[in-house]
Amino acid sequence: MTTHHLARIAIVGGGPGGLLCARILQRHGHAVTVHEREASAGARFQGGTLDMHADTGQEALRAAGLLDRVMALARPEGQELRLLDRSAAVLWHRLPAEGETSRPEIDRGLLRGLLLDSLAPGTVRWGEGVEEVVPLGDGPCRVRFTHGTTEDFDLVIGADGAWSRVRPALSDALPAYTGVTFVEACFDDCDIRHPGIARLVGQGTLSAKGGRRALMAQRNGDGSIRVYAAFRAAEDWHAGLDLDDTDAVRADLLQRYDGWDESLLDLLRHNDGGFVHRPLYALPVPHTWEHAPGVTLLGDAAHLMPPLGVGANLAMLDGADLARALVTEDSVDDAVRAYEAVMLPRSVENATFCAEGLARLIPDSETAEITFPYGYDAA
Incomplete structure (x- = not known):
């Protein structure tokens, strides 16, 4: 296997998980390219705000050396939560404690911009969508890009979201x-x-x-x-x-x-x-796959689940875990195996959590009892 620092690593998708993975790899001297279908950083609105959980998103940002910079932009006051019934009666109101930073909010565009700025110039190849990824059988994978060219890599990381073009190399599952x-x-x-x-x-x-x-x-x-x-x-x-x-x-x-x-x-x-x-x-729960050399998934590409505040946090933690494994394990394949051994069980647990949470948030009954926001029952 090619030595780590000379390994050809491609990350497909420029969301938080993929960018954070690239950041950690570069901090440790590894070469990596990020291939993003969008034409530029400002090509599309990145979505609203997200809460960064202390044990997932914040942990990943700490590993990337970016937590202090992100926290300077985050809004701890955004942790306020209000639960009303259809008559607008307040059933529950949670204000964050003074100095609480367990789940501060940050706008997705701000977070992505900070991650992009942390990478070496030229890391992200804009306007380079992936059509398919083909394992070559002896470890490397061939990437066919939408503009017709191909390139071989020792590791292709699918961080390209719900409708991933990398996922079919590992799994037939569809959202x-x-x-x-x-x-x-x-x-x-x-x-x-x-x-x-x-x-x-x-x-x-x-x-x-x-x-x-x-x-x-x-x-x-x-x-x-x-x-x-x-x-x-x-x-x-x-x-x-x-x-x-x-x-x-x-x-x-x-x-x-x-x-x-x-x-x-x-x-x-x-x-x-x-x-x-x-x-x-x-994606189906559970969604797992048999390990294959030269390719793996993170974030929504691996475990798309209902949007209950978990997805972006898990994507960043996935990216951090994979990058740290690539830094510490003896080979790229050992690193991917170690990463998947941790990520896959965690993703099944969280996907189950989110499926149950969606059923509580939007029950299949007009007479269902109103419950606290999922994850805050003990607050």
Whole structure:
């Protein structure tokens, strides 16, 4: 096997997990390239805010030497949580303790920018999507890029998300619809333009629940609030509805939430811009594979699960664990085996956790009892 520092390592996908893996490898003198389908760092909005858990995301950032820089940008006040029923009665309100940093929030774009800035120039090859990965049988893998060229690597790391082009080299599994759809809306400059919404949501996250649906709202660091109408429906629930027709989507949502308090319905009435349809998909549980030389997965490519605050944290921890194994083990193959022995059981445990959490968040019953936000029952 090629010695570690000369090994050809390719990371497919420039999300938090892949970038953090590259950062740690470079800190230890390993050459690595990141291949990203998007044309540039600013080609796509990176999503809202995420909470960095002390034992996963923060641990990974510490291994990358970036925790202090990230914490300087994070918002501990974003740990505030409010749980309401459909009448807007407050059932539970959690304020973070003074100095608490167990789950501070940071905007995804800020985190990604910091990770990108931590890499050597030229590490990320923008506009270089992967079409397929073919194991060559003797260890290396051949990557065929969407622009027609091929390149061989000693290790290909699939960090390319839900619809990974690397995953088929290891697994036939495909994400399946969970039965739950999110419809996203945004309120800009809330404290000035939408003060009522700002007061309702507070500094962190609001969750209003009733039957087979919920409304969730989360403050972002740029002064915006992102809202998610979450409900159980068939995958083709929007058949006959033009999702680009804001008024038509709003009318559909207001009908679905008929009877909810007016203050909550304002989350659907007064958003800036249109609505974004985000159906939730997940990989089967458990999702594992037989080890194959020269290729592995991390993050959503390995264990796509419902978005309950776990995914990005696990992706970063995966990236850190894989990079540390590549630094310490005797060979690339030994490193991948050691990584998968830890990551696969952990991902099954967390995927089970998230599947149960989604069932509690959006139960398949109109009369289900409202429960605390998942993961906070003992708070």
